[in-house]
Amino acid sequence: MIHNLNLVNNLQLLFPINHEFELEQFVQQKPINAFSDEVLDVLSELGAFLREHGRELPNIIAVGFWLRKQHLLMLKSQYRSLHGRGISLHFAPGNVDTLFFYSAIISVVTGNLTMVRVSHQNHQAAAPLLAMLNEFVNCHPLGKKLAERLVIFTYEKSSEISALLSKFADVRVIWGGNEAVTAIQKLPIKNGAIDCSFPDRYSISILTLSDVSEINAAATAFAADVKPFFQQACASPKVVYWVNTAQELQKVFWQQVSALITKAKLTLSAGDSLRRYLFLQQASLLTDNNCAIGFNDNTLTVIEGDDFNGELLTAHPGLFIFLSHNVLSLEPINLLSHCQTIGVFDLSCNVQNEIEKQTKWPHRQIVKLGRALEFTPVWDGIDLIKQHCTEQV
């Protein structure tokens, strides 16, 4: 018997809209096999639909590409026969335009019944993709199939509702800041259920440039990693390690990155600017190591230092401030335990090889520079596909 079901009345349904959501009915459905033909058909059709209709929105096109049948089949080939666990409940940020949906796709493709709560404040960023998902349900013959297995909603901050929903979860996926993640983890889930938590992380880039001709490619890739969300995404680099790279090349690199950010018209609000000044004034007080401004123009600021500690990274507000550190090899690089993504630019591949050979950085996302924000099913060392499945019975 479900108690307090009337709490569900406080849910604001975002997908599928104009449908009645019956929690009790929804959770009684059964999971199916992962990567079933039926689900792959629905998702690849949705992918085609997003590629066709998401013209103006590159991030939505990117979701469309992710859902190509070929890509889904490639993922399928990496796993043995698996079966969905049951109910998967996601807590996702509403101010990141597509993350909530990547999180959801994993659980849908693995045959789970999927409930996603996007945060209530600032969930406008998610609106364009939600609108397209709803349109898909209304106008595509397979749309209904998606709506049966996926529901997306929001509600005002309420641990009561989160607690109620958590009771049904076989898998719970929690994205958010440390406090938000801890608060949700405290809410009980079913026996044997699994939590996949993605709390605060920071990311770095490792670059090596030997010639001025390499700068353009490096700067373009780097800008792609920092422009979204004004460098505030966990996967956007805050620290840049230069391996054996001349200062002159670095300077030109920063000038080019700055120009690319300016070109993208990423204008800071007055509040952003004040946060930026505050951090710059705090920086030298937050570390015992030497640090000082290296490159600085009206768009981006580079802080050069010997090394950077957790306190400095925690206070770091994004907003195009970069902590820059010169090294001769990977040896002196000390990553903190909450380091997530390592974006690498190295045309010679020496650094890339060295990274792959060494073992001191397990569970890090090591990617080519420019692809830090691309979603992959293994995130922070957690294989979301495996976590969503049991061995097929």
Added chain:
Amino acid sequence: MINSAWHNLISLAPYALSHEEKAAIFAKYGNELVKHHYEHCQPYQNILDFFHLTEQTFEQAPPLHTSMFKLHELRSIQQNDVFKVTTSSGTTGQQVSKIYLDKTNIARQQKILSSIVKEWLGNKRLPMLIIDHPNVIKDRFSYSARGVGIQGLSLFGHHHTYALNEDMSINWPCVEGFIEQYKDEKIFIFGFTFMVWQYLLQLLDKNQKRFELSNALLLHSGGWKKLIDQAVSNEQFKTTAQQYLGAVNVHNFYGMVEQTGTIHVECEQGHLHCPTWSDVHVVSPDNLIPLPIKKSGIIELHSLLPTSYPGHKILTEDTGFLVGIDDCPCGRKGKYFQVTGRVKRAEIRGCSDTQS
């Protein structure tokens, strides 16, 4: 020695110097002040070094964000010379600014405050009605901004009477007794803007009471945010005060605990005036470059008073614009300006926002 410079500065009149005369004073004493803090406050030295200042001049020194006083211990005196720590008013759970003061700095703040206030109140102490409750200044060592304001301005009054009880209700016998006794004299009323509005004027309205003061001066200060939320303008505040209190001149003033002493009092024309020892810049949020007259931006406050802590150049979170320099119709020299609000908080982007 920085403190000796004050023999010359302290006796200046608050609103008599032209912009050029002031600029000369700031160049001279301001530069000394920056060097003083650089030498005596290690964190301040770290900050200036971080920005690679080519010269330690007042002009080049970065204005410290007000939150720096919340997040770091910034003082240019030894721990055992700290005589008092004043804090900004903050709601529970918020971090508050901590301002470390020695006896010299406190004395100077009081002296300058006195010079400024006398311009408005006259030289004689007046019977004083304080729109607050007496417990707000209980703790001698640590004062909140409200306590600092009351403590500072009490020097200009006598027969200090607190109008409120601790539960923020009006202490009627006390207030009525005070008014009965002094109704024919000039009286001085002081309170924080919101307190005066909410706990005096609104309650008089609710109880359908009015006082008929014959000659009063109401000084009030503090965040307008709560009143803006209730859509109360400065004009409306003035009219309402006159409606319920009688013949009262109402003057708002703008100041902050980080620069206690140099308050910016609103003149008869409705303009906030910089006194001799302080300066205001309205700067662009993009690059902190000063904006021309009438252009809105962020308010940066300069003061020559702070010697025990590096609060001489402060970047506020308030927005406003300069109205003019040296030519206010009220006759006072120096810059005059208006405060229009507060900078909107920075948006949180990225994925740390799932609980909201």
